[in-house]
Amino acid sequence: MMPVRTITLGLLVSLFVAAPSRASMMPPMEDTGDRVGGVTVITRLEAERLPEGRHDFYFRAGWRNTGAPIHVPVVVVRGAKDGKTLLLTAAVHGDELNGIAVLHRLLEKLDPKTLSGTVVAVPGLNQPGINANNRRFPVSAGGGSLVDLNRNFPGSVGESGSTSGRYLGALWQGLIRQNADFAVDIHTQTRGAAYPLFVFADFGNSTARAAAHTLGPDMIKNDAGQQGTLETSLMKEGIPAVTLEVGAPKQFQGELIDRAVWGLQNLMRAHRMVPGSVEQPPVKAIVGSNYTNVYADRGGIAVLHVGLKDAVKKGQDVATLYDAFGHEIRTYTAPHDGWVLAVATDPVREAGSMLVRILQ
Ligand SMILES: [Zn+2]
DSSP, X not given: OOOHHHHHHHHHHHHHHHSOOHHHHSOSEEEEEEEETTEEEEEEEOGGGSOSEEEEEEEXXXXXXXXXXXXXXXXXXXXXXXXXXXXXXXXXXXXXXHHHHHHHHHHHHOOTTTXXXXXXXXXXXXHHHHHTTSSSEEEOXXXXXXXXXXXXXXXXXXXXXXXXXXXXXXXXXXXXXXXXXXXXXXXXXXXTEEOOEEEEEOTTSHHHHHHHHHTOOSEEEEOOOOTTOHHHHHHHTTOOEEEEEESOSSSOOHHHHHHHHHHHHHXXXXXXXXXXXXXXXXXXXXXXXXXEEEEOSSOEEEEESOXXXXXXXXXXXXXEEEOTTSOEEEEEEOSSSEEEEEEEOSSEEOTTOEEEEEEO
């Protein structure tokens, strides 16, 4: 007869093998059974559990008022070796398109055989906004409105809330939250304005602070973030995240896109996801923790006297506003020393619109 102790241990081992955890019994994604152009439509994803290789999905994040589903493209590159999961999102604002090209180009360069960990890329998160050529998510209810998704993360929980809240909630709960050890959310300035390559980061988090520098931007703003942004919502969950601003909306800016791709590759080297040592960025970033907008105080035609990244002194002329006849209305000056972080690219300015943004 075997000693009781041995039998007990054997039983325990067989029980453990016979009863895997509930999580591991579930497939790595919830397949709706739908296929669009041959692409699998899912409503839940655990990217780390996918086999090595590249996987393209559509994530069903809701329905239009026509009854048609809204499909968000998701690309997973699962590496041959274990490592961190990097979440990359673009076009949370539907007219901020440089990030789509950044992700497409980065994905081309990733080789699952040399990748450690997982990249989850969402090249076009705000599909209704992209369709509508708009920064915001169009909502029909209540006579129609436009919702800024990047002020409303993490969306609503379960089957409640507005259509945009449910859209964000579906993405947050089914895709975003469980597929990020760290994250970069890619934006641009809004229409009629431009940024250089610029990062918003909360330096209170050492991983976010390091990421801001590793991405190699021209400028960085260190702040605690804004309520409802994807970056801040991830940080609240303990997931380090930064917002990467790549130039101007509604265009592809090749040089800035190339620099952003380099920055993301450098970030992946820093986190040992791809081979090679982290490199010193070619530009030294200007870091500030405040900025001031110089606004047009009435409508008019603006001529700027400064360009992106220029150093400015307090009292220096930054822009002149003209009336419809070309008569000068007013010349605006810098309210403090600093560097030009954003400029109006559209010379036709409404009262209250930004002319120049100065970082200090
Ligand atoms: Zn944006």
